[in-house]
Amino acid sequence: xxxxxxxxxxxxxxxxxxxxxxxxxxxxxxxxxxxxxxxxxxxxxxxxxxxxxxxxxxxxxxxxxxxxxxxxxxxxxxxxxxxxxxxxxxxxxxxxxxxxxxxxxxxxxxxxxxxxxxxxxxxxxxxxxxxxxxxxxxxxxxxxxxxxxxxxxxxxxxxxxxxxxxxxxxxxxxxxxxxxxxxxxxxxxxxxxxxxxxxxxxxxxxx
Numbered sequence: 528x529x530x531x532x533x534x535x536x537x538x539x540x541x542x543x544x545x546x547x548x549x550x551x552x553x554x555x556x557x558x559x560x561x562x563x564x565x566x567x568x569x570x571x572x573x574x575x576x577x578x579x580x581x582x583x584x585x586x587x588x589x590x591x592x593x594x595x596x597x598x599x600x601x602x603x604x605x606x607x608x609x610x611x612x613x614x615x616x617x618x619x620x621x622x623x624x625x626x627x628x629x630x631x632x633x634x635x636x637x638x639x640x641x642x643x644x645x646x647x648x649x650x651x652x653x654x655x656x657x658x659x660x661x662x663x664x665x666x667x668x669x670x671x672x673x674x675x676x677x678x679x680x681x682x683x684x685x686x687x688x689x690x691x692x693x694x695x696x697x698x699x700x701x702x703x704x705x706x707x708x709x710x711x712x713x714x715x716x717x718x719x720x721x722x723x724x725x726x727x728x729x730x731x732x733x734x
Contacts, residue, residue: 595732630698
């Protein structure tokens with residue numbers, strides 16, 4: 528009986544030891560959950576946060592709007608540079624940037640009245656109540672978007688930025704130059720982007 532118990536104990540110990548030794552190997556073999564695009568987004572976010580310097584005061588999360596991608600695809604990337612994660616959402620561009628309304632941004636503009644999207648870095652300010660409900664006021668940090676405040680370029684929700692709009696028309700609707708997101712997603716922006724964080728807009732074509 529004693530020998531039997533000893534054999535069972537030895538067997539259990541050997542199984543446990545084998546499992547413990549195997550665990551680091553399995554962990555080591557796991558692939559990174561980040562895609563090459565996500566890694567590129569994080570690199571851009573880190574670069575632009577550093578470039579903005581003291582103009583922004585919360586450096587944990589930045590948004591990268593990649594207007595080199597069609598509006599039917601998620602191209603508004605929330606990059607958490609501290610956690611090393613990326614979450615991607617739909618975002619509309621301005622009518623003045625896409626006069627053919629084919630879903631592609633053709634040009635940027637900082638001109639008042641252009642209804643176009645602007646290139647460059649923005650700092651997010653406070654929430655306010657506007658035409659599209661709760662929105663995030665933005666300030667332009669570059670010469671290419673210096674008129675963001677007088678043009679009332681903000682982040683807001685809009686029905687024309689829903690995925691259902693793509694199902695019907697093959698593209699999102701267009702804003703007046705604002706970062707318009709689906710109402711289903713916009714709470715993510717309210718909680719993770721506002722209050723001194725960075726939004727960077729450019730035609731990157733990261734996919």
